[in-house]
Amino acid sequence: QVQLKESGPGLVQPSQTLSLTCTVSGLSLTSNSVSWIRQPPGKGLEWMGVIWSNGGTDYNSAIKSRLSISRDTSKSQVFLKMNSLQTEDTAMYFCASLGFAYWGQGTLVTVSS
Protein backbone atom coordinates (compact mmCIF):
# COMPACT_ATOMS: atom_id res chain seq x y z
CA GLN A 1 0.00 0.00 0.00
CA VAL A 2 1.45 3.32 -1.10
CA GLN A 3 1.64 6.00 1.58
CA LEU A 4 3.31 9.38 1.80
CA LYS A 5 3.61 11.44 4.93
CA GLU A 6 4.95 14.96 5.31
CA SER A 7 6.60 16.21 8.46
CA GLY A 8 8.05 19.53 9.44
CA PRO A 9 8.33 22.29 12.04
CA GLY A 10 4.88 23.88 11.78
CA LEU A 11 6.14 27.37 12.58
CA VAL A 12 9.06 29.12 10.91
CA GLN A 13 10.30 32.64 11.50
CA PRO A 14 10.54 35.09 8.61
CA SER A 15 13.84 34.97 6.70
CA GLN A 16 14.57 31.49 8.05
CA THR A 17 14.85 28.20 6.15
CA LEU A 18 12.06 25.66 5.91
CA SER A 19 12.94 21.96 6.04
CA LEU A 20 10.30 19.36 5.30
CA THR A 21 10.45 15.58 4.96
CA CYS A 22 8.23 13.31 2.90
CA THR A 23 8.46 9.71 4.08
CA VAL A 24 7.16 7.19 1.58
CA SER A 25 6.21 3.54 1.86
CA GLY A 26 5.02 1.05 -0.69
CA LEU A 27 7.05 2.52 -3.52
CA SER A 28 10.69 2.86 -4.45
CA LEU A 29 12.25 6.29 -4.87
CA THR A 30 14.66 4.84 -7.42
CA SER A 31 11.72 3.95 -9.65
CA ASN A 32 9.32 6.81 -8.97
CA SER A 33 9.34 10.59 -8.84
CA VAL A 34 8.01 12.66 -5.94
CA SER A 35 6.58 16.16 -6.33
CA TRP A 36 6.00 18.90 -3.79
CA ILE A 37 2.89 21.06 -4.01
CA ARG A 38 1.75 23.82 -1.68
CA GLN A 39 -1.54 25.56 -0.96
CA PRO A 40 -1.87 28.85 0.94
CA PRO A 41 -4.90 28.98 3.23
CA GLY A 42 -8.07 29.42 1.17
CA LYS A 43 -6.16 29.52 -2.12
CA GLY A 44 -5.24 27.23 -4.99
CA LEU A 45 -2.53 24.66 -5.58
CA GLU A 46 1.02 25.55 -6.62
CA TRP A 47 3.42 22.99 -8.02
CA MET A 48 6.82 23.55 -6.42
CA GLY A 49 9.14 20.93 -7.85
CA VAL A 50 9.93 17.29 -8.45
CA ILE A 51 12.74 14.84 -7.79
CA TRP A 52 12.97 12.18 -10.43
CA SER A 53 13.76 8.50 -9.99
CA ASN A 54 17.32 9.19 -11.15
CA GLY A 55 17.74 11.95 -8.56
CA GLY A 56 17.40 14.81 -11.02
CA THR A 57 15.18 17.75 -10.14
CA ASP A 58 12.94 20.36 -11.74
CA TYR A 59 11.69 23.42 -9.92
CA ASN A 60 9.03 26.10 -10.28
CA SER A 61 10.86 29.03 -11.80
CA ALA A 62 9.09 31.44 -9.43
CA ILE A 63 10.81 29.93 -6.37
CA LYS A 64 13.74 28.11 -7.94
CA SER A 65 16.36 30.37 -6.38
CA ARG A 66 15.12 29.52 -2.87
CA LEU A 67 14.22 25.85 -3.28
CA SER A 68 16.11 22.58 -3.04
CA ILE A 69 14.72 19.04 -3.22
CA SER A 70 16.82 16.02 -2.30
CA ARG A 71 16.35 12.48 -1.05
CA ASP A 72 17.72 9.60 0.97
CA THR A 73 16.70 6.45 -0.85
CA SER A 74 17.87 4.20 1.99
CA LYS A 75 15.35 5.86 4.29
CA SER A 76 12.66 6.33 1.61
CA GLN A 77 12.62 10.04 2.35
CA VAL A 78 12.42 13.12 0.18
CA PHE A 79 13.46 16.50 1.55
CA LEU A 80 12.37 20.02 0.72
CA LYS A 81 14.41 23.01 1.78
CA MET A 82 13.37 26.56 1.04
CA ASN A 83 15.20 29.60 2.32
CA SER A 84 14.33 33.24 2.94
CA LEU A 85 10.81 32.44 4.03
CA GLN A 86 8.20 35.20 4.08
CA THR A 87 4.63 35.32 5.36
CA GLU A 88 3.34 34.54 1.88
CA ASP A 89 5.03 31.13 2.16
CA THR A 90 2.48 30.17 4.81
CA ALA A 91 0.73 27.17 3.32
CA MET A 92 -0.14 23.52 3.50
CA TYR A 93 2.72 21.59 1.91
CA PHE A 94 1.99 18.28 0.19
CA CYS A 95 4.15 15.61 -1.40
CA ALA A 96 2.71 13.40 -4.12
CA SER A 97 3.80 10.51 -6.32
CA LEU A 98 2.75 7.98 -8.95
CA GLY A 99 1.43 10.59 -11.32
CA PHE A 100 -0.25 12.51 -8.48
CA ALA A 101 -2.40 9.49 -7.72
CA TYR A 102 -1.03 9.36 -4.20
CA TRP A 103 -0.72 12.35 -1.85
CA GLY A 104 0.35 12.83 1.71
CA GLN A 105 -2.05 14.42 4.17
CA GLY A 106 -0.06 17.65 4.06
CA THR A 107 1.75 19.62 6.71
CA LEU A 108 0.83 23.20 7.61
CA VAL A 109 3.70 25.64 7.73
CA THR A 110 3.12 29.07 9.24
CA VAL A 111 5.68 31.80 8.72
CA SER A 112 5.46 34.21 11.61
CA SER A 113 7.60 35.87 14.23
Next chain:
Amino acid sequence: DIQMTQSPSSLPASLGDRVTITCRASQDIGNYLRWFQQKPGKSPRLMIYGATNLANGVPSRFSGSRSGSDYSLTINSLESEDMAIYYCLQHNEYPNTFGAGTKLELK
Protein backbone atom coordinates in the same frame (compact mmCIF):
# COMPACT_ATOMS: atom_id res chain seq x y z
CA ASP B 1 5.34 29.04 -18.19
CA ILE B 2 2.14 27.47 -19.50
CA GLN B 3 -0.98 29.19 -18.18
CA MET B 4 -4.08 27.14 -17.42
CA THR B 5 -7.20 29.31 -17.51
CA GLN B 6 -9.93 27.53 -15.60
CA SER B 7 -13.61 28.45 -15.71
CA PRO B 8 -15.92 29.09 -14.06
CA SER B 9 -14.42 29.94 -10.69
CA SER B 10 -17.71 29.13 -8.99
CA LEU B 11 -20.45 26.82 -10.20
CA PRO B 12 -23.76 26.63 -8.35
CA ALA B 13 -25.65 23.50 -9.32
CA SER B 14 -28.46 21.24 -8.18
CA LEU B 15 -28.38 17.55 -7.40
CA GLY B 16 -28.92 15.57 -10.59
CA ASP B 17 -27.52 18.33 -12.83
CA ARG B 18 -24.92 17.82 -15.51
CA VAL B 19 -22.02 20.25 -15.11
CA THR B 20 -18.88 21.03 -17.08
CA ILE B 21 -15.65 22.70 -15.96
CA THR B 22 -13.10 23.84 -18.51
CA CYS B 23 -9.38 24.57 -18.61
CA ARG B 24 -7.74 26.29 -21.54
CA ALA B 25 -4.00 25.84 -22.05
CA SER B 26 -1.89 28.75 -23.28
CA GLN B 27 0.36 26.34 -25.24
CA ASP B 28 0.09 22.85 -26.60
CA ILE B 29 0.08 20.30 -23.80
CA GLY B 30 -1.14 17.31 -25.74
CA ASN B 31 -3.09 15.08 -23.41
CA TYR B 32 -0.88 15.81 -20.41
CA LEU B 33 -3.79 17.06 -18.36
CA ARG B 34 -5.11 15.80 -15.04
CA TRP B 35 -8.14 16.72 -12.99
CA PHE B 36 -8.30 16.71 -9.20
CA GLN B 37 -11.09 16.96 -6.65
CA GLN B 38 -10.39 18.55 -3.28
CA LYS B 39 -12.73 18.61 -0.31
CA PRO B 40 -12.21 20.87 2.72
CA GLY B 41 -9.30 19.79 4.88
CA LYS B 42 -8.37 16.96 2.51
CA SER B 43 -5.60 16.28 0.03
CA PRO B 44 -6.46 16.50 -3.67
CA ARG B 45 -7.76 13.34 -5.28
CA LEU B 46 -6.84 12.37 -8.85
CA MET B 47 -10.00 12.04 -10.93
CA ILE B 48 -8.86 12.08 -14.58
CA TYR B 49 -5.46 11.49 -16.21
CA GLY B 50 -4.36 11.73 -19.81
CA ALA B 51 -7.22 14.22 -20.32
CA THR B 52 -9.84 11.51 -20.76
CA ASN B 53 -8.99 8.52 -18.55
CA LEU B 54 -10.84 7.81 -15.33
CA ALA B 55 -8.57 7.22 -12.33
CA ASN B 56 -9.04 4.13 -10.16
CA GLY B 57 -12.21 4.17 -8.10
CA VAL B 58 -13.69 7.28 -9.70
CA PRO B 59 -17.42 6.98 -10.45
CA SER B 60 -18.39 6.67 -14.09
CA ARG B 61 -20.50 9.86 -13.91
CA PHE B 62 -17.16 11.73 -14.22
CA SER B 63 -15.60 12.13 -17.65
CA GLY B 64 -12.87 14.15 -19.31
CA SER B 65 -12.63 15.46 -22.86
CA ARG B 66 -10.47 17.63 -25.07
CA SER B 67 -11.19 20.01 -27.90
CA GLY B 68 -8.02 21.63 -29.17
CA SER B 69 -6.53 23.54 -26.24
CA ASP B 70 -9.72 23.29 -24.18
CA TYR B 71 -10.00 20.50 -21.66
CA SER B 72 -13.24 19.71 -19.88
CA LEU B 73 -14.37 17.77 -16.84
CA THR B 74 -18.01 16.77 -16.95
CA ILE B 75 -20.04 15.34 -14.10
CA ASN B 76 -23.33 13.71 -15.02
CA SER B 77 -26.14 13.51 -12.49
CA LEU B 78 -24.49 15.44 -9.66
CA GLU B 79 -24.48 13.88 -6.22
CA SER B 80 -23.95 15.62 -2.89
CA GLU B 81 -20.52 14.01 -2.48
CA ASP B 82 -19.34 15.78 -5.66
CA MET B 83 -19.46 19.21 -4.00
CA ALA B 84 -15.81 20.20 -3.86
CA ILE B 85 -13.18 22.30 -5.58
CA TYR B 86 -11.83 20.95 -8.85
CA TYR B 87 -8.40 21.74 -10.30
CA CYS B 88 -6.76 20.96 -13.61
CA LEU B 89 -3.02 20.38 -13.92
CA GLN B 90 -0.84 20.39 -17.00
CA HIS B 91 2.25 18.22 -16.75
CA ASN B 92 3.54 18.51 -20.31
CA GLU B 93 6.17 21.06 -19.40
CA TYR B 94 7.99 22.29 -16.32
CA PRO B 95 6.94 23.97 -14.24
CA ASN B 96 3.73 22.00 -14.06
CA THR B 97 0.86 24.44 -13.60
CA PHE B 98 -2.55 24.18 -11.99
CA GLY B 99 -5.71 25.97 -12.94
CA ALA B 100 -7.10 28.37 -10.33
CA GLY B 101 -9.87 25.99 -9.31
CA THR B 102 -13.65 25.72 -9.65
CA LYS B 103 -15.81 25.59 -6.55
CA LEU B 104 -18.80 23.39 -7.20
CA GLU B 105 -21.56 24.12 -4.72
CA LEU B 106 -25.23 23.49 -4.20
CA LYS B 107 -27.56 26.05 -5.70
